[in-house]
Amino acid sequence: MTATVSVGQFATMTHLSIKTLRHYHQVGLLEPARVDAHTGYRHYSLEQLPAAQLIRRLRNLKMPVAEVRSVLTARDPEQRNVLIANHMDRLEAELAQTRSAVDSLRTLLDTVRTRTAVSQRAVPAMTSIAITDTIGPNDVVTWWEGALSELHALVREADLQPTGTAGGLFDEALYQQDIGEATVFIPVAHAPSQNGRIRALEIPAVQLAVTVHRGSHADIDLAYADLGSYLAEHHIRVGQQIREHYLCDQFDTPDTASWQTEIAWPILD
């Protein structure tokens, strides 16, 4: 029979607060070994210490409680390691995003911005290979990278002849409601039929108002603002699907400073 301790003792031993332990009891993450039926007092056994120690470490790394639970109940060590490794990847991605956010803030504070130039241009209809999905706020960047990589790969493997730069079509709702439809495409002379999630897409002809953004995609909102300002000032009515053309992106160079993205808004009337 193993020794048992009170919440207070267990809290001191694990450096989890009493309130936190009560909460973990309530949500079933760490149930006391015994609860006194009369007083309601919680009693923890010493065998629960390793679980508490693991919980504390995972929570310190912001792993959601539901996932911590999965780790604790994992069938085998492999499954457990996968869950932990996935979370580590998320932390890495978050770190990268924070770094780019810091750069983005520095850029905003340090540089005197002048508006990017806006011009208008008619573009003809194009045949293309494309991937379309409904995406949420957090997966935009990941989705974009993955989808575009796939398209580039197909172009290489199937030896397709690109007839223009890669681009994207984005529903306004994506920005306004943080959820919406997004498409990435590469214009080609002849598009093969469906291939995994890649399909042929006929992109319609439009009249576009365009501007070019230079630099990291973290700052692309600045170009959207410039383009939108121009359109608002000239009372130009626009469609709800925005285009981006990746004149120079991460598939060309890792140096974000030399990236160039054309932002284009279809003009109505």
Place this chain on the structure above:
Amino acid sequence: MTATVSVGQFATMTHLSIKTLRHYHQVGLLEPARVDAHTGYRHYSLEQLPAAQLIRRLRNLKMPVAEVRSVLTARDPEQRNVLIANHMDRLEAELAQTRSAVDSLRTLLDTVRTRTAVSQRAVPAMTSIAITDTIGPNDVVTWWEGALSELHALVREADLQPTGTAGGLFDEALYQQDIGEATVFIPVAHAPSQNGRIRALEIPAVQLAVTVHRGSHADIDLAYADLGSYLAEHHIRVGQQIREHYLCDQFDTPDTASWQTEIAWPILD
């Protein structure tokens, strides 16, 4: 008269969602330039774009909304820069804490733990210089570093003769309720009277149950658990003020692996 746009337009231009813009209106972070009295429609002016861009970047860096407001309303650029620099420091500290949490998790998963040995010892009363404060959950480490540095500095400057290793006294409540009284001290032959927040402290004699923790302080809960387990198994009743003795710490070496901390619980009876 400057052009004005709808929420939807402004959302697309700033990459802030409509819901977010409404929220910022509600909390007074970014008020629309004009709100139609009849329809309630929000209208934003193009002059509000820079503010929105700054807000988005600061929020991407998790700066609390209240502080973002302070940045926006800062009297001069200096004050603004101070606020931003402070937040950057917090991000740095968070990063360091995440790194150590990752190490701590690795340690737990990779090493087979054996309990640290527990022994008992009587310690006599000691004269010391000390700093005492009531501290919360987040400032423990920062407070500890700062306070102990101050004590070491006084020892050097006033050429005091330490009569033992530096230590700390921690109220159990600090672990159980995440808020409580903490003291750090250095035993000296003769303690000068009050000096800033440093004061003389007579540390009473006690009988202690002790164990030694080796490694980073992020893993110190493991030693607390070992010591607590020993006490629970032997039905030893203990006092509510825990002692730590820093046999080897960051003031001796930056290599956390060789740090040694004695954890000691006063024995009652």
Place this chain on the structure above:
DNA sequence: TTGCTCCTCACGTCACGTGAGGTGGC
């Protein structure tokens, strides 16, 4: 007996997102 530990329950926090139900404007 006194204080101390522990209990429950309801509500607060933070920064929005969800969703119902509805209305003005082109």
Place this chain on the structure above:
DNA sequence: TTGCTCCTCACGTCACGTGAGGTGGC
């Protein structure tokens, strides 16, 4: 007129913390 944009309001989310009011155990 139809759909589209926008509105308000109440509630949900996440992981606890706060605080009131109360009870058992040494």
